[in-house]
Amino acid sequence: MRRTRLGRSAVEITELAFGAAAIGNLFTRVDPGQAAAAVDAAWDEGIRYFDTAPHYGLGLSEHRLGEALRSRPRDAYTVSTKAGRLLEPLTPAETAAHRGLSEGFAVPHTHGRRWDFSADGVRRSIEDSLGRLGLDRIDVVYLHDPDDHGEAAFREGYPALEKLRAEGLVGAIGAGMNQTAMLTRFLRETDVDAVLCAGRFTLLDHSALDELLPEALARGRGVVVGGVFSSGLLADPRPGATYDYEAAPAPVLHRALRIRAVAEAHGVPLRAAALHYPLAHPAVAGVLVGARSPDEVRDSAAQLRTPVPDELWDDLRSEGLL
Known part of the structure; x- marks a missing residue:
């Protein structure tokens, strides 16, 4: 790996x-x-x-x-x-x-x-x-x-x-948080080696792209991304699924379902797309995935090994989803 x-x-x-x-x-x-x-x-x-x-x-x-x-x-x-x-x-x-x-x-x-x-x-x-x-x-x-x-x-x-x-x-x-503003401040004002950013660089939330990731890249600092499945919504988008630790609002659920449809049209499970998306950014050193069983670990590793074609990202952008 x-x-x-x-x-x-x-x-x-x-x-x-x-x-x-x-x-x-x-x-x-x-x-x-x-x-x-x-x-x-x-x-x-x-x-x-x-x-x-x-x-x-x-x-x-x-x-x-x-x-x-x-x-x-x-x-x-x-x-x-x-x-x-x-x-x-x-x-x-x-x-x-x-x-x-x-x-x-x-x-x-x-x-x-x-x-x-x-x-x-x-x-x-x-x-x-x-x-x-x-x-x-x-x-x-x-x-x-x-x-x-x-x-x-x-x-x-x-x-x-x-x-x-x-x-x-x-x-x-470093510092680990669910927001980008203070993490960006740590990058600018201290000599941290890395930051752990949870939930703010996912297929549903791209806010880390505004300042955090460019700052980390410019300063040669590492970024570890957590929460890539958005509290579960990007693992299994369905009514009642959680997003940001709460029940997913209807518009966010609809967006997740649209992303899944695009991914599956390319033969890619949504979980694989969710894992690969943050790793494509040069500032991202790794993604952090929680697991409570061997099967969950093996599934995450299998998703990481799943090839994701560039055309999938192109289609998501063309539909305004990225």
Whole structure:
């Protein structure tokens, strides 16, 4: 599988990355054996970049990913995690008082999440992640969703990452968000190696093309694209499908169905087109796809291997869909 270096760092990633939020029990529980099998399937398919975060399942994703990779040669794979939310233990009474999902994850409410982009908070977050992952270094760290904490992220969080990179505890640094404006600011005002842009460079949302991708290309920085299936709509466009974490509005669903029709006219599954579209941009180093089972991993790898003719993109443009 093709590998690309992130910015000016020495860190390389495969063009298809394993997103480990799902094995942190995103929305529903995942059996530990199935979680491990999903990581094994990713390895068998040639995936060597694995992304996680403390937020995912209150550390469960990091624990499971670290355990699944423990027997693999450390220099053979790349792991990214994130900083910005600290996990703090709750009392048994506080845990018992909570019911349902923990911010979208089907895990016991044993900890609370506290936003913290301070220098001390970022360092503590990474030290905690190292313990959960069972690693002595982390290849990539992203500041995680600093949308409402921009001042702290730029003033304290980012300089802390720079120091950790200089110490060799972290290989590459950046920010990961669901918006482009602040990511573009990170590219312009800091020395990040890469940014993780979720949901803003897909067949349905091209907003990263306005400023983010040109800025990254001009500055030689890497971009990892997440959310290529638009929360599920581009995997299976149907009434009730989700888009941007909510039920897809009728006009967006109609657009997705039109895109699918064009893709299928060329013998290309919509999922394959959704994966290939961001990878065609020279600033994009890789795409991040979440998976909770071996079958989902193998399907993503199969879509990546599916040839997509240039005529498909031409037809989408001629119909005003790109």
